Amino acid sequence: MHIRDGILSPEVCVVTGLISLAAVGYSLRKLRLDLEDRAVPLTGMLASVVFAGQMVNFPLIGLPVSGHLLGGVLAAVMLGPWAACLAITLVLVVQAVLFNDGGLLSLGANILNMGVVGAWGGYAIYTIIRKWLGNGTMTAIPAAVIAAWFSVLAAAALFCFEFGCSTGSQEFHLRGIFTLMVLYHALIGVGEALITGSVLSFVLSRRPDLISTPGAASPIANVSQFVMAGVVGGLAIAAILAPLKSDHPDGLDQVVQQTGMEARQIERDGLVFQGYELPLPSGFGWSTLATSLAGILGTLVVFGIAMGLGKGARWNLPVIESGEPHGR
Amino acid sequence: MADNSHLVTQIRPCDAIPATARLALTLLVIVVSSLIPLEHWPAHGLLLVVVFAGLSLAGVTLGYLARRLMLFLPMLLVFGLSVPITQLHRESAWGWMVSLWLRCTISFLAGLWLIHVLPFPELLATLLRWRCPPLLVAMLAFMYRYIFILWDELARLRQAREARNFGSGSWRRDWVTNAQMIGLLLLRAMERAERTHQAMLARGWDGSPKFLGTEARKGE
Numbered sequence: 001m002h003i004r005d006g007i008l009s010p011e012v013c014v015v016t017g018l019i020s021l022a023a024v025g026y027s028l029r030k031l032r033l034d035l036e037d038r039a040v041p042l043t044g045m046l047a048s049v050v051f052a053g054q055m056v057n058f059p060l061i062g063l064p065v066s067g068h069l070l071g072g073v074l075a076a077v078m079l080g081p082w083a084a085c086l087a088i089t090l091v092l093v094v095q096a097v098l099f100n101d102g103g104l105l106s107l108g109a110n111i112l113n114m115g116v117v118g119a120w121g122g123y124a125i126y127t128i129i130r131k132w133l134g135n136g137t138m139t140a141i142p143a144a145v146i147a148a149w150f151s152v153l154a155a156a157a158l159f160c161f162e163f164g165c166s167t168g169s170q171e172f173h174l175r176g177i178f179t180l181m182v183l184y185h186a187l188i189g190v191g192e193a194l195i196t197g198s199v200l201s202f203v204l205s206r207r208p209d210l211i212s213t214p215g216a217a218s219p220i221a222n223v224s225q226f227v228m229a230g231v232v233g234g235l236a237i238a239a240i241l242a243p244l245k246s247d248h249p250d251g252l253d254q255v256v257q258q259t260g261m262e263a264r265q266i267e268r269d270g271l272v273f274q275g276y277e278l279p280l281p282s283g284f285g286w287s288t289l290a291t292s293l294a295g296i297l298g299t300l301v302v303f304g305i306a307m308g309l310g311k312g313a314r315w316n317l318p319v320i321e322s323g324e325p326h327g328r
Numbered sequence: 329m330a331d332n333s334h335l336v337t338q339i340r341p342c343d344a345i346p347a348t349a350r351l352a353l354t355l356l357v358i359v360v361s362s363l364i365p366l367e368h369w370p371a372h373g374l375l376l377v378v379v380f381a382g383l384s385l386a387g388v389t390l391g392y393l394a395r396r397l398m399l400f401l402p403m404l405l406v407f408g409l410s411v412p413i414t415q416l417h418r419e420s421a422w423g424w425m426v427s428l429w430l431r432c433t434i435s436f437l438a439g440l441w442l443i444h445v446l447p448f449p450e451l452l453a454t455l456l457r458w459r460c461p462p463l464l465v466a467m468l469a470f471m472y473r474y475i476f477i478l479w480d481e482l483a484r485l486r487q488a489r490e491a492r493n494f495g496s497g498s499w500r501r502d503w504v505t506n507a508q509m510i511g512l513l514l515l516r517a518m519e520r521a522e523r524t525h526q527a528m529l530a531r532g533w534d535g536s537p538k539f540l541g542t543e544a545r546k547g548e
Contacts, residue, residue: 044470176414
């Protein structure tokens, strides 16, 4: 899952890095409000657990390889999306700088794919499903299982998008590699969903109080949850549809020519989203959808940069004094 | 668990460079390697020579390097090949593949150099100097403290499983046991976090990150 340095181009790394910076900064602020002085020990410990949990290999039937936990949704279900996003970020940082697993420059992309989409998006889906199922204790398991599967596929789709941007979509048509990626990650997603579900059912049987229950949230939080869930769901669905589309080779050649022509017409103006079209298979209706998706992502990028720049100056906030700290 | 014997402290030429410069140098090599077009492949070769020189100065043994590369290269080869294989009609795809291999290998080796010359505490200090939020750095420091403890905990859980399982689990049973192991680790860690938190409070922790011997206290 970890993107290595050299796979993504520097400008993609910079853009994803800025988005991740904004997301991590926002998580930090939220976490201070949520956990107060417990933030450091709880999040640090959660990150260590995810890290150690990734060392446990799960056997896959009939295959020489084995899978392992990714942990974004599991962490989010335990301590909420803010702590989970930070925990995954910490895991990725430690893996990159201590074990050379995953790139330094592409750290931002990794955090975006696994921390932001995995934890924020996964938690949004988890919350919505739990509300829909009626918020009983045992609904946590199916909700987390579905959220885990979606988050893995969404991460794969996002990687494909980033990779497409890095190679320059007019030069190559990366349908084949996307199909491979998505098929592979559909498998990984099933594994992740199963592992998350089994771990969670064990935790639920021992300490049901540790599982975070989505309470009544403000309307703004509800809307943002739906938006986040929509983004993740959309990405996952795009990932599922991508290989299906590539099964029609006769239409494909035509499309290749068409998009090739278009690409030549559009000047390469140094932007990351060349041609403002996602490098998804563009068949009937797809290019419109792809363009609109690219538009949404572009907006998100701009919004993220704005937030990152705006909040960058205010990160060294004094500790929020809410209530009497126990230690005094 | 990773073999940490190579991290034993000894005076090396690389240590003369300040930590910030080491990090910046690595990032520079990675950026430059991904910006060089394939036509200028001698520059890639030059970068590789530089990185190898750095690795040998850092005291990385060839055997260790070979082991790490053996894990890394097959994955990279497959990933690189998948691009030209899916579009055989494009000549440029092959060149692009070679360029990807070169970029990734140089970046990987540069990262390997960094983890050998930049001890984690120094990295934390550098992050603080680079205006990284102190809360995040405190979490990183906490995590670094507990990773190895939880690793040992996991090793104990594994040992207990081996002792009771007698080596012959069915696939489903292996799966369930593994999940329970992670779940148990999670529960124990959360309880440990609560205990640690109480202990921190007892020692005067007020929620603000503190670092010994760094400039973090300057602002207070």
